[in-house]
Amino acid sequence: MAxxxxxxxxxxxxxxxxxxxCLKGAKCRNQTSLQGKTVLVTGGNTGIGKxxxxxxxxxxxxxxxxxRSKAKGESAVYDIRRESGNNEVLFMSLDLASRDSVxxxxxxxxxxxxxxxxxxxxxxxxxxxxxxxxxxLVFQVNHLGPFLLTHLLxxxxxxxxxxxVVIVASNAHRSGKIDFExxxxxxxxxxxxxxxxxxxxxxxxxxxxxxxxxxxGTDVTCYALHPGVVNTELFRYVPVWLKPLFLxxxxxxxxxxxxxxxxxxxxxxxxxxxxxxxxxxxxxxVQEPWPHARDDAVAKKLWEVSERLVGLVA
Numbered sequence: 001m002a003x004x005x006x007x008x009x010x011x012x013x014x015x016x017x018x019x020x021x022c023l024k025g026a027k028c029r030n031q032t033s034l035q036g037k038t039v040l041v042t043g044g045n046t047g048i049g050k051x052x053x054x055x056x057x058x059x060x061x062x063x064x065x066x067x068r069s070k071a072k073g074e075s076a077v078y079d080i081r082r083e084s085g086n087n088e089v090l091f092m093s094l095d096l097a098s099r100d101s102v103x104x105x106x107x108x109x110x111x112x113x114x115x116x117x118x119x120x121x122x123x124x125x126x127x128x129x130x131x132x133x134x135x136x137l138v139f140q141v142n143h144l145g146p147f148l149l150t151h152l153l154x155x156x157x158x159x160x161x162x163x164x165v166v167i168v169a170s171n172a173h174r175s176g177k178i179d180f181e182x183x184x185x186x187x188x189x190x191x192x193x194x195x196x197x198x199x200x201x202x203x204x205x206x207x208x209x210x211x212x213x214x215x216x217g218t219d220v221t222c223y224a225l226h227p228g229v230v231n232t233e234l235f236r237y238v239p240v241w242l243k244p245l246f247l248x249x250x251x252x253x254x255x256x257x258x259x260x261x262x263x264x265x266x267x268x269x270x271x272x273x274x275x276x277x278x279x280x281x282x283x284x285x286v287q288e289p290w291p292h293a294r295d296d297a298v299a300k301k302l303w304e305v306s307e308r309l310v311g312l313v314a
Contacts, residue, residue, distance in 0.1 A: 025228045025259050026283040028266040034061035038115050038160070039268070040153075042066045042094060042146065043123025045076040048168065048227055051261035052120060056268065057084035064113070066094035066105060067123070096123055096145030099133055099310060106152035115160040116153055118268045121146035122168045124200075127193040135184045135309070138193060142200035144184070147207060148310040154220075161219035162274070165211065166267045169204035169224040169280070174290045176202030178298055180305055205280055205289050206299035207306070212278025213296075214303075221277035223267040227260040228283070 039056050043049040044065030057063045057080050065080075067073040073091035080089045092109065095101035109116075124142045135144065150165055157163045176198035183203070187196055208224035215222065266284040267273070273286075280289040288294070307313045 025255055025262060026285070027259075028055075028262045028269070028284055030266070030270055032059065032269040032271060034059040034117075034269070036060075037117040038062045038064070038113055039118040039120065040064045040066055040109070040116060041120045041122055042096065042149070045069060045072040045091075047257045048260045048264060049120070049122040050076050050080070051257040052122060052264045052268070053089070054080050054083055055261060055265045056118070057081075057086040057089050059269065060086065061118075062088040063090070064109070065089065065091050067091070068093070068095045068097075094149075096141045096149070097137055099145075099148060102145055102148045103152065106149060109153065110156060113156075116156045117160050117163045118166065119150060119153060119157060119164070120166045120168070120264060120268060121150065121204075122166075122264065124168065126197050127190070134186070136186050136196055138187075138196040139184050139200050139203070142197070143203040143207065144306060144310055146204075147306045148312070150211070151310075151312060157220050158218050163220050164268060165208075165220065165222035166264055167204050167208050167222065167224045168227060168264060169208075170197075170201040171226045171282070172198045173202040173205050173293050174198075176200070177292070178202060178206070178302060180301065184309055202293055203302060205293040206295070206302050208280070209278045209294070209296060210299040210303045215277070221274050223273070223276065223278075224280050224289075225263045225267055226280070226282040226287075227263055228255045 034056055039053075039061045041049050041053045041056070041063065044053040044063070045067040053063050053065055053076070063080070063086070065073050065076055067076075070091070070093060073093070077089050077091045081087055092105060093101070094105040123146075125138055127138065133140065146167065157165065175195070178199065183199055187193055205224045208222050211222045263281050263284050267281055276286050279286050280293070281287065292298070
């Protein structure tokens, strides 16, 4: 019995060292107040988005949760108000898979909200199919929808400057590629959708670079980030046969949403990082993404292609 208890204690100790030194990640430690500021968080009803919204609400911000599900959005509003003590937390309907929904949301937001200080493009999906606009769901929700949303809200961000755009990307960009002929086209199957996810995360980082270039001199800055590998609803598409293995592994070795939100909160609130606009962050510090995520010529072309795909130019 004693050897078994000793072995269990040793394993627990090793796991604790691994988790707190390698897996948990850095914590955003600034105390920046957001009193009088308005923050918009897409996908703020669950996971990283909800944890981010809660932190920013605790700092006194007016927080808008932009999400697809009214029931989940209103439930998250209730939770965040209760936990933060901040009643300036609101739900607004937004479906990033629909260009019409993005445009309708932006129109409603601009009519009802006089300022926008921080836009956090957090919402994302890991798999899907075809949407009515004819695009791959993953690329639409993870890149094209946020691209259009940011464009439509950009003047309000400029009027509220200094302001920020925060884009939740991923280290999965390492496996991504930008194939301008096919990147937006519908896909089927687990692996094709995984590659589409990687492509979309690469697009996030390239978009942040080009957006920063276009925003020079406006006092609006932007940042892309890797939240870590986080146990969220992003993995709801894991095949049923794999879940008995995947779920315990994710519980043990993935970050929880609060830990996963730390770099988002850092990029939204940390003073003095304006010089790093357009850069990529992980664990609350600047990091270099892989070389193909630093190709400014591809970033510029991606911007132009994205404008055409969302209907901003003919």
